[in-house]
Amino acid sequence: MSMRTPQVEPDPTLPPEITIYEVGARDGLQNEKAVVPAAVKAEFIRRLAAAGLATVETTSFVNPQWVPQLADASEVLELLGDEGLGPRRPVLVPNERGLDRALEAGVGAVAIFGSATESFARKNLNRSVDESIAMFAPVVERAQGAGLWVRAYVSMCFGDPWEGPVPVDQVVSVAERLMDLGCDQLSLGDTIGVATSGHVARLLDALHDRGIGVDRIGVHFHDTYGQALSNTLVALRRGVTVVDSSAGGLGGCPYAESATGNLATEDLVWAMAGAGVRTGVDLEALLGTSAWMAQHLGRPSPSAVVRALTPAPA
Structure with missing residues (x-):
């Protein structure tokens, strides 16, 4: 018999x-080869919100040639109506x-x-x-101007x-330049x-030393080497309180072949529940939502907690 909830200590x-910060609907699905219908994406977002995930990244207004999976961004937001708007429903915008397009759709939050x-x-x-930061500058300025x-x-x-290892100072320098544009939050x-x-x-210490405190930082770990949850715990113990994760552990990166899925939201919720940390998630x-999406995608969820608690189909 599997335990449905962890012992709380x-x-x-x-x-x-x-x-x-739930990224399954955008980061999670952007890698899928078969295009997921807009109606399924909208329903996925609704179900994630109903499960208690207050912040759900919905889609991305990128060039459809880059990421064909997200070519239906406007349609998804139309299907969501008011549920897809507001400061807890960010969309990605590259330029x-x-x-x-995001402003036209009436969104309340964007991410570069x-x-x-x-x-x-x-x-x-x-x-x-340098060119990318120059491209983002007017985006951030106009977005902030629009509230x-x-x-x-x-x-x-x-x-x-x-490139292999990336020097910490190099990361801090880019992070600083992005935050200097006027962004509210930085996701590592x-x-x-x-x-x-x-x-x-x-x-995290190096960013703190340069004036970017943990109150403005989110962490976004992929589980390629099985380290996502342990890295998240380190960040939380340093005072970070925003964690990016993906329902069912969906996702990767279309431009980095060695990238596998994000930290699974279920694995994070289970760990937090056992540690007495509130997430607001049922x-x-x-x-149920991840099992439903796994059926749509035609393969089992990579999340360890989903596998432990969801019976395999007969």
Whole structure:
């Protein structure tokens, strides 16, 4: 018999409450080869919200040629209606054209996505780091002017498949430049999942020393090497309270072949529940949602908790 809930033993080294920034509908699905219908995406977002995930990234206004899976961004937001708007429903925008579409749709929050390395900036944005920051500047300025909440993602914070190790100072420098544009929150991306605990602590300390405190930071770990949850715990013990995760552990990165799925939201919720940390998420509802999406995708969820608690189909 599997235990449906962990035994609760409060961990005083962790924050009493965290905010889960759910990326399954965007980061999770962007890698899928078969296009998921807009109606299924909208229903997925509704179910995630109903399970208690207050912050759900909905889609991305990128060029459909780059990420065909997200070509239906406007349609998804139309299907969601008011549920897809507001400061807890961010959309990704790479440039001013993307921002125009986001503003037209009436969204309340946007995210830009930079890179700590030149190689990935070229692959992901077809620009150098300097050029990409110049491209983001008017996006952030106009978004802030329109009263939107703005997040900055930094990819490849802990290692890059083309460049190898990424110096902490280099990451801090790019992060600082993005936050200087006026962003509200910084998400540190371990795009290929190579971060380890000491590396996470060192980067957070270095950002703190440059005036970017944990109150403005979210962490985004991939589980390629099985380190996502342990790295998250290090960040939480340093005072971070925003964690990016993906329902069912969906996702990867279309431009980095060695990147596997994000930290699974269920694995995070289970760990937090056992430690007495509030997430506001109903694990049973979330399990049902991930099992439903796994059926749509035609394969089992990579999440360990989903596998432990969801009977395999006969």
